[in-house]
Amino acid sequence: MPKPITLIVACAENRVIGRARRLPFDIPEDKAWFHAKTAGQTVVMGHICFETWPKAVADGRHPVVITRDPSLASDRVRVADNITEALAIAQTLPGEILICGGQRIYEETLPLADRLLLTLVHAEVPGDTWFPEWRHLSWREISRRESSDANYRYTFSELERVR
Numbered sequence: 314m315p316k317p318i319t320l321i322v323a324c325a326e327n328r329v330i331g332r333a334r335r336l337p338f339d340i341p342e343d344k345a346w347f348h349a350k351t352a353g354q355t356v357v358m359g360h361i362c363f364e365t366w367p368k369a370v371a372d373g374r375h376p377v378v379i380t381r382d383p384s385l386a387s388d389r390v391r392v393a394d395n396i397t398e399a400l401a402i403a404q405t406l407p408g409e410i411l412i413c414g415g416q417r418i419y420e421e422t423l424p425l426a427d428r429l430l431l432t433l434v435h436a437e438v439p440g441d442t443w444f445p446e447w448r449h450l451s452w453r454e455i456s457r458r459e460s461s462d463a464n465y466r467y468t469f470s471e472l473e474r475v476r
């Protein structure tokens with residue numbers, strides 16, 4: 314049995330996920346949640362995400378980076394030049410398979426996703442990278458928790474795809 318594929322994302326109501334290679338919002342509780350969920354797991358991501366996330370190789374994570382640059386490979390980092398190859402490598406590595414973005418990787422893997430770990434930030438924010446529309450697909454909500462800080466209200470949801 315192949316392992317399930319989970320997308321993990323923090324997304325604004327207008328589906329913005331990034332701005333100028335950074336997150337478009339600074340939400341410490343979400344960052345902590347993201348780090349806790351991905352620790353010890355296999356994390357699949359694009360080149361920019363890998364470069365801007367120093368903890369990709371920390372806390373027992375097993376990164377698979379999608380890039381045309383094979384020089385990124387090391388004893389702790391696997392590389393693949395497309396999604397199909399990245400997912401095949403991820404299936405051989407320990408832990409859950411968590412897809413961590415960015416935009417094109419989310420677009421290509423949403424149709425394959427078994428689960429979505431979504432932090433929906435209840436705001437419209439400016440940005441240059443987007444999560445694909447997911448709300449028209451069928452999902453079962455496994456868990457949901459509302460929270461907020463001084464700047465944002467947000468909801469942590471765990472969704473399971475219904476096919």
Ligand SMILES: NC(=O)c1ccc[n+]([C@@H]2O[C@H](COP(=O)([O-])OP(=O)(O)OC[C@H]3O[C@@H](n4cnc5c(N)ncnc54)[C@H](OP(=O)(O)O)[C@@H]3O)[C@@H](O)[C@H]2O)c1
Binds near residue numbers: 363396
């Ligand atoms: N809010 C969130 O949860 C979240 C999550 C992730 C990212 N982000 C944000 O999103 C932005 C980064 O995402 P991004 O979409 O710009 O970049 P990205 O996906 O991290 O990296 C883009 C690069 O990855 C490689 N790549 C990506 N998709 C590929 C594919 N399908 N096939 C082959 N290679 C592929 C290419 O690298 P090469 O040029 O080396 O070949 C491409 O130039 C940042 O602002 C980040 O903060 C937010």
